[in-house]
Amino acid sequence: MVIAECMSTCWRNTKSLPFLFRLFIQGAMVATPILLLFLVLPITEWEVNGRMVSYTELWSSGEGAAAAVSLALAGAGAWGLAARRAESRWLLVISPVAPYIVLAIFSASAPVTLDVIVSAVLTAAVFYFCLFRLRAVRAYLDAELKGSELKGSASNNFSKGDDKMKLSKESNPKLTPLSLEFTADFGLDHVGRRYSPKERVMTLELTRQFLGTSTLGMVGAGHLAKAIALGLLEAGLPKHNLAICHRGSKETDRELSAAGLVERVVDKDIVTRGSRILLYLVRPQDVMAIQGADFRDDGIFISFLAGVPLKNLPVSIADTQRFRVMPSAPDTLRQRNGIAALYPADNPLVREILESLGLRVVALKQESDIHAFTALGPCLPIALTYWEGLGNKSDEAELLDAARKFGLPSYDSILRWAHSVRPRGLSNDEQKRYLTQATTPGGVTDAILAAIRTGMKLPTALERGIERSRELAGE
Numbered sequence: 001m002v003i004a005e006c007m008s009t010c011w012r013n014t015k016s017l018p019f020l021f022r023l024f025i026q027g028a029m030v031a032t033p034i035l036l037l038f039l040v041l042p043i044t045e046w047e048v049n050g051r052m053v054s055y056t057e058l059w060s061s062g063e064g065a066a067a068a069v070s071l072a073l074a075g076a077g078a079w080g081l082a083a084r085r086a087e088s089r090w091l092l093v094i095s096p097v098a099p100y101i102v103l104a105i106f107s108a109s110a111p112v113t114l115d116v117i118v119s120a121v122l123t124a125a126v127f128y129f130c131l132f133r134l135r136a137v138r139a140y141l142d143a144e145l146k147g148s149e150l151k152g153s154a155s156n157n158f159s160k161g162d163d164k165m166k167l168s169k170e171s172n173p174k175l176t177p178l179s180l181e182f183t184a185d186f187g188l189d190h191v192g193r194r195y196s197p198k199e200r201v202m203t204l205e206l207t208r209q210f211l212g213t214s215t216l217g218m219v220g221a222g223h224l225a226k227a228i229a230l231g232l233l234e235a236g237l238p239k240h241n242l243a244i245c246h247r248g249s250k251e252t253d254r255e256l257s258a259a260g261l262v263e264r265v266v267d268k269d270i271v272t273r274g275s276r277i278l279l280y281l282v283r284p285q286d287v288m289a290i291q292g293a294d295f296r297d298d299g300i301f302i303s304f305l306a307g308v309p310l311k312n313l314p315v316s317i318a319d320t321q322r323f324r325v326m327p328s329a330p331d332t333l334r335q336r337n338g339i340a341a342l343y344p345a346d347n348p349l350v351r352e353i354l355e356s357l358g359l360r361v362v363a364l365k366q367e368s369d370i371h372a373f374t375a376l377g378p379c380l381p382i383a384l385t386y387w388e389g390l391g392n393k394s395d396e397a398e399l400l401d402a403a404r405k406f407g408l409p410s411y412d413s414i415l416r417w418a419h420s421v422r423p424r425g426l427s428n429d430e431q432k433r434y435l436t437q438a439t440t441p442g443g444v445t446d447a448i449l450a451a452i453r454t455g456m457k458l459p460t461a462l463e464r465g466i467e468r469s470r471e472l473a474g475e
């Protein structure tokens with residue numbers, strides 16, 4: 001069972017490889033074990049140097065051993081690469097030359113000509129170039145860097161026998177939370193390499209392991225929930241591990257049906273009791289929607305509600321198992337180019353979920369930092385779209401001043417991100433639709449847009465958003 005699961009994870013991983021590579025690696029994963037079997041078992045005759053040879057001749061000449069070594073190296077290398085093991089690339093590189101080393105050991109075999117050796121060395125060189133130099137392959141293996149951190153912490157913290165959730169920063173020292181003062185160059189990843197959103201590959205390995213047969217539940221199935229659900233499925237969450245509930249609006253059912261998610265809708269009690277990871281995605285004013293619900297005591301609870309502090313959530317879940325996320329709007333999730341604040345930020349499982357959605361995680365040092373981040377970060381593309389749609393120009397210096405006032409010193413990169421994700425050239429109808437799906441009535445963005453409508457300048461309207469976030473928090 002475990003082996004089958006590992007094999008299926010490896011196969012799924014290969015789907016993140018460039019197309020031709022994927023064909024090559026998947027081909028090697030399937031063909032090499034089959035050929036090895038044919039080679040080892042005396043069930044067929046083989047042709048060597050244009051001559052049919054018997055099973056005994058094949059092995060006594062060294063040709064059998066040479067072919068077996070090459071196939072074993074290629075097979076192990078392909079499966080290793082599928083498992084995102086960087087070191088396995090060497091097996092693939094030496095696989096074309098290894099047979100000739102074996103033949104040299106079997107001195108009885110026919111002499112190997114120079115052109116054959118040259119072509120084997122050239123093949124190895126091509127393999128080396130593709131596997132070690134190509135950016136796409138390096139990006140594929142970069143996911144392993146994060147994945148291995150996660151795998152490490154996962155095995156440190158929960159195993160089949162002990163499935164209590166205890167993931168913590170201490171057990172995973174490699175995961176240094178970013179701070180709100182991070183040098184937010186969104187073109188750089190955590191270790192300073194440049195990447196594009198497409199290259200950010202992230203598996204849901206830890207999440208899948210944590211869920212087992214339980215579900216990742218969503219209470220609320222609105223704009224944000226749908227984008228998250230589809231993003232998680234795309235990132236590899238099996239559909240049967242997803243459970244969704246909402247208040248029951250027909251419109252939402254229709255939308256879930258169009259998104260192919262309606263079959264995952266179940267009763268709220270089933271979602272809250274059966275889900276080891278619960279995402280809370282109702283509007284802030286509906287915060288009491290899960291009051292009195294039963295929860296698993298080994299689960300984690302992730303609230304996306306703007307303005308509602310963790311301590312005000314009506315749930316009987318330990319503080320250490322509650323997390324708060326403030327992501328950018330659903331369209332940025334669909335583009336896999338969003339940002340999200342996370343508090344507390346030391347849990348690799350929660351980070352994995354967010355990063356699998358293509359979100360760049362901004363770790364908050366204290367929960368109250370979320371007010372300024374919400375208005376000046378995720379809300380900014382929407383506010384800019386509305387502001388500039390009214391024929392206004394945005395003044396970057398003023399926005400930077402506002403950010404400085406609220407302790408966001410590296411704000412220029414958030415500004416750049418906001419300009420890069422905000423839609424342009426929308427018709428009136430398209431703009432209306434965009435603003436509707438990005439705005440929760442009564443929420444922070446809504447307050448910013450309302451302030452702009454009353455004639456406030458953009459930075460002042462954003463400050464109004466910060467105030468609204470605090471109001472929602474009851475501060």
Ligand SMILES: NC(=O)c1ccc[n+]([C@@H]2O[C@H](COP(=O)([O-])OP(=O)(O)OC[C@H]3O[C@@H](n4cnc5c(N)ncnc54)[C@H](OP(=O)(O)O)[C@@H]3O)[C@@H](O)[C@H]2O)c1
Nearest residue numbers: 220221222223224246247248249252282283289305306329
């Ligand atoms: N949209 C954004 O850009 C964005 C960005 C960051 C954070 N957020 C936060 O994410 C949350 C969701 O936002 P949204 O825009 O997705 O809101 P939304 O589209 O209005 O969706 C809210 C969902 O909550 C469901 N709901 C309400 N009461 C419920 C109850 N008692 N039991 C179960 N489900 C219930 C609704 O069900 P029905 O569909 O049946 O009415 C609806 O599916 C908000 O708290 C918001 O602050 C949103």
